[in-house]
Amino acid sequence: MLRNAWYVAAWADEIADGPIERQILGDSIVLWRKADGEPAAVSAFCSHRRLSLAKGRVAGDRIACGYHGLEFAADGACVNVPCQHGVPKGADIRGYPVAQRYGLVWIWMGDAALADPATIIAIAQWGSPDWGYNRGAALVYDCNYQLITDNLLDPSHVTWVHPTSFGGTAGEAVPMRIREAETGFTVSRWITDAPVSPFYRDLVPFTGNADRLQQYEVRYPALAVIKAVFVPAGQGGNDAQTDWGPDAFLMDSYNFITPETEGRSRYYWFQLRNVRPDDAALSEAMSAAVLAAFSEDLLVLNEVQRGMDTCPDATISIATDAGPLRFRHRLGQLIAAENRR
């Protein structure tokens, strides 16, 4: 797994009431909020008796162990051991760089010297009054994170996994275009002059058939930006266009997958839409609908992991695997390069 990367560690409000423990890339980590409101993260277990610091108490900027009161700063330094003078050698634990963005706490799992919060994904329309926000959730998948990125780079699954929501047979035969960038891969297609599929029908501000852009960008190691564009039939077809006119419906879906272990992943997401930005009922309904659809993915991917664990023989690849396979290949190179450092 790639360590020199920012991963989402928690929703910002998950650490409002006290420390929490999370497993990320196999590391057990405790997160808390310092006196100034900034998040902090250290390895989870006290250096003395291995009690999880999530069972301890926040004391100003520090976290204090709930067994003997040892105190740790946000960089992992042990700064106090009650009942004795001084701090023993070896008492420090690992600190992790963290940053808060977009209502989420981000954590850097690799070399702290390389951690630059400026490299966290930029979301230009965040906070804009013209865009509505659908708060997502965080689903725990019992599968490897690459099954999720595979799925995101393979929109053909929509027909089979989401027949009653995202799906629709209209575009089944339209091939996907794959583009590679330094940061990852994008697969996309325009389905032209087709009925609007059920999930989007009430959102699209025009009637009649639509040209629809499906665009799935997945960045290394496991972050996806999904763009949906619906314009009246005849107006679409150009991915690079940005000014779509007053009838366009745009929805950007931000998806952040954090590997907890090789076999378990936590999937955070939210969406921004260009219609009815202040319509709270709409936000709630869309969030619920997306959760329902993502739960369909979860059931399938958990089963895929079970199938692979039960039957580890070689599998075949089909045409729609082109994007996933290229993404996996390049990510594998990045991980290998990191391990050589």
Next chain:
Amino acid sequence: MLRNAWYVAAWADEIADGPIERQILGDSIVLWRKADGEPAAVSAFCSHRRLSLAKGRVAGDRIACGYHGLEFAADGACVNVPCQHGVPKGADIRGYPVAQRYGLVWIWMGDAALADPATIIAIAQWGSPDWGYNRGAALVYDCNYQLITDNLLDPSHVTWVHPTSFGGTAGEAVPMRIREAETGFTVSRWITDAPVSPFYRDLVPFTGNADRLQQYEVRYPALAVIKAVFVPAGQGGNDAQTDWGPDAFLMDSYNFITPETEGRSRYYWFQLRNVRPDDAALSEAMSAAVLAAFSEDLLVLNEVQRGMDTCPDATISIATDAGPLRFRHRLGQLIAAENRR
């Protein structure tokens, strides 16, 4: 485990509403019903991404994967891959011969060329209006299947495991007779001039003491036919007799054990009786009573497996193990011969 044999895979009505997944002899298998009503079975996991085909949909005679729509015929051949031309090499999965008999779906786990449905057990009185049918159930035992066949070939356990149902101390001292056939072993005894035990009291059409035949035939690899005969005291004693006169009570119990893994087994059964064939309430009451008694076996055998797993030292054998030991020995030879092929 013996592979060239018919095992029960499911009750026929278990695949009425869609495909199901079962583990049999360690193989994961998906069963469904084809357009013509005949059952079909293939290895469970799609050759592409290992989603269980039980999560897919029946499409005519075929089963279609719920992830990308790959279609498989009943012989395991992959016959369609959506979104591309042709089927990749290696896409086929294993098909299993199946047949429906006696309300059950049977599966052949070995060499398909050797599968002959005519070798499924013959039950002459099946469908006869003179015999009543007690539909059984299917209990999942957390133990090796041979603990169940041991138990069936060792009627002495009845005294200890079923004291309030099948049991009764009358015959405790009567030794069992063991007979070997090519297909398996039969242990039996006549308990003469004894009170009728509680389970049978209301079924026997005469009063007073009975001669009772207990006969347990177990066939390789794990199929048992249990015959109970009650006749008025003085009329019994001859196993080979078939015409017992109007007072006889006969009950044949058919028991089919399917090893799911080395440590887990599924036990299917039903019974045929020669009294009150159309008495549905009686059928239901008998089925419930048998389920209760078999649940006593299940508790003991699951515990025996736990004891053996916890304490794997050598065990002793006692006199009543004669039948089970000979059956195990001969079955072991059959399995060894199969493995040499």
Next chain:
Amino acid sequence: MLRNAWYVAAWADEIADGPIERQILGDSIVLWRKADGEPAAVSAFCSHRRLSLAKGRVAGDRIACGYHGLEFAADGACVNVPCQHGVPKGADIRGYPVAQRYGLVWIWMGDAALADPATIIAIAQWGSPDWGYNRGAALVYDCNYQLITDNLLDPSHVTWVHPTSFGGTAGEAVPMRIREAETGFTVSRWITDAPVSPFYRDLVPFTGNADRLQQYEVRYPALAVIKAVFVPAGQGGNDAQTDWGPDAFLMDSYNFITPETEGRSRYYWFQLRNVRPDDAALSEAMSAAVLAAFSEDLLVLNEVQRGMDTCPDATISIATDAGPLRFRHRLGQLIAAENRR
């Protein structure tokens, strides 16, 4: 684990209604009560088919297997096999010396020739009308027993783990005195002229500040006697004193830890107090309060075990570990000596 030692196997009343199975030092054991009321213990699994004898029946002094009726005496000898003459070689199982004391069944896990019930801990005031009895409970800890003895020899944890019950910040800075004996270690301290902590406030028969003795004696392998003494401020300070005058409040807590496996322990306890001996409501309230406080220890120690299992790297030691480390070192020598025998 030390085998030549008496461990608590059960509360005496736990075997009133039939045999029970317990795991002790990794051995599976069945306990029952003989016809004369004395307890008996043998290895759990029948030598024939490994059914736990806890699923069997008590027959006089013997226990009979619930599968085929084999009978075992309290020394483990197989004395009857139904349906045959004689008992096969190898049918005997292991018997364990047991004794009943203080409402508990004690078991000797080592060489039976060395078992002497006179070496079970002596409790002089047991049965005295001047002392009240708080019956404890038995908590199952998912941790190694030495984490519990560590905790008992480290009273500094009280401040952090039991802040609202046993705790109180008054004595935090008072160092513990450690004394070694042949049987184990004692850590103790006098906290002088301090308010009485919440747990004891209603029990102490004087007002105003107290001198308080905290004394934790832990004997090999895992038995603890905790003495609490509260006297009016100015009257304390001498551990050896036994006649404390009419205002003294004394409470002796007896704690018996039985390792079930390396990772699971059962903790039995009761208390004797020198106030209101016949006050049943007080006994019940004290028992409930102790259970609540011990449940705080359990949560912490189970988490410590989880932390150690998850993160097996070396840990640091701090000043308060002095007692636990010396106890572990000496117990390790005793176990090594036993293994050399």
